[in-house]
Amino acid sequence: MILSLLCSGSGLFAQQGFKYKAQLPQVDSASFYKITLSPGIIARCNATLSDIRILNQNGDATPYLFGSELPLKNEPNFIAFTRIDESQNDTVTTFITKNDLNLSLNQLSLRLRNTAVQRQVNLSGSDDLKKWYAVKENLVLNKATEDSSNAGVYEQIINFPSSTYKYFKLAINNGRRDPINIIQAGVYRAQRTKPVYISLPPASFSQKDSTGLSKLRITFNNSYQINKLQLTITGTKYYKRGVSVYKIIGNKRWLVADTILSSVDSGYLYVPAKTSELELVIDNQDNLPLKVKAMNAFGLEQSLIAYLTNGHNYSLGFGNTEALSPNYDLKFFADSVQNNLSVLTPGNITDNASYNHTTQNKPYSIPAWAIWVSIVVAAFALSALTYKMVTEIDKRKT
Secondary structure (H helix, E strand, O other), rough: OHHHHHHHHHHHHHHHOOEEEEEEEOOOEEEEEEEEEOOOHHHHHHOOOOOOOOEEOOHHHHHHOEHHOOOOOOOOOEEEEEEEEEEEEOEEEEEEEEEEOOOOOOEEEEEEEOOOOOOOEEEEOOOOOOEEEEEEEEEEOOOOOOOOOOOOOEEEEEEEEEOOOOEEEEEEOOOOOOOOOOOEEEHHHHOOOOOEEEEOOEEEEEEEEOOOEEEEEEEEEEEEEEEEEEEEEHHHHHHHOEEEEEEEEEEEEEEEEEEEEHHHHOEEEEEEEEEEEEEEEEEEOOOOEEEEEEEEEEEEOOOEEEEOOOOOOOOEEEEOOOOOOOOHHHHHHHHOOOOEEEEEEEOEEEEOOOOOOOOOOOOOOOOOOHHHHHHHHHHHHHHHHHHHHHHHHHHHOO
């Protein structure tokens, strides 16, 4: 009885932690399923999607993988990229590799010597080996499985927003411990297929031109994950302009990409950013300003892979800024997931009625006037005590 109450209590606590939910269709049989994530769901999650959970009717979490974490099957041809540089000190190991195929990548396959430790990694990109820009931070390199029988080498795929950088740099935090050994970085030929993009809801935009520069402000109705923009340009047939892309949050802006807007690429820009507002600064140099007639935005397709059982009601819970990425055993069995999974589309996004809206109680603070009153009272009491002591001393002398 007590155990069941504890279990139901933990399930209720899990449900209370998420601001939004979306119901999943019921499944007919126990199997792996692919759950698509709409732009609206992703917009209400944090940037790393660490705050999304699959919950059953009791509030218990069901393990999942991201669809991009599934191993690439039926394509054993690994393409190793050129290693440009590797250096290490007592805190950081740096590994730089070249995107030899000039592909738009959203993952790298790393081959490492077997190790039983974990390390955090920051990934950055560059087009000239001089200026480096953040791609994704706090990636985790997991340890090899204990039963590994792969000649002392294991492989891990790291996922990140689609990037076209010519060079990628892995900065591995060793924390004054022995470094891990990265042998190669590369891709599988299956990554030659184009990534799947989905259209984002329409956005409004405005353009201001000044001497040599054009500024395009793009505003969405939510903080979507944006991976690609297409600008429809009028006024000139051929163009190739440098563009700086900033994400805007409040009164601050952060540079997310320095790239090229070109008629050769049909006005496409690859922009990894999760935001509701972007600013594009186009360098026109001595040319007339480009006129943007229309703008379309796209995000990379995202999905969850989970083993669901018939007879249960499942829903997605999301919208918790403090949630950390779950650590499920399922990641060690990704190669057990079959092909041609049935696809589940979540229902409408709704507010979670179980969400705990209460905030932590702030420490009680004493009003300033009360402090001054206390000081005055204490001073008066001290004066009275001093007067009494002096009076007693005088009486004894007499």
